[in-house]
Amino acid sequence: MYICNCNGLNQRAIARAIAAGCDSPAAIYRHHGCSPQCGKCAGELCALLRAGARPGAAALPACPALLPPPGLLAAE
Numbered sequence: 001m002y003i004c005n006c007n008g009l010n011q012r013a014i015a016r017a018i019a020a021g022c023d024s025p026a027a028i029y030r031h032h033g034c035s036p037q038c039g040k041c042a043g044e045l046c047a048l049l050r051a052g053a054r055p056g057a058a059a060l061p062a063c064p065a066l067l068p069p070p071g072l073l074a075a076e
């Protein structure tokens, strides 16, 4: 199942990134060599990060709201 349609990241790809140590949506994008586009997947990425957190690991910081991609809100 695709979680991030913009970047073609499915649940398995995201699980691999988390297993490799990614601890934020931004880290997951970087791991796969991509960047957020629309940001709609951020909530699901945060949920998967929380679910994948190892017992005893430092608590995940609050998932930051993703800002719109650079230039999206730029004055025209």
Ligand code: FES
Pocket: 003, 004, 005, 006, 007, 035, 036, 037, 038, 039, 040, 041, 042
């Ligand atoms: S669905 Fe992930 S950035 Fe758009």
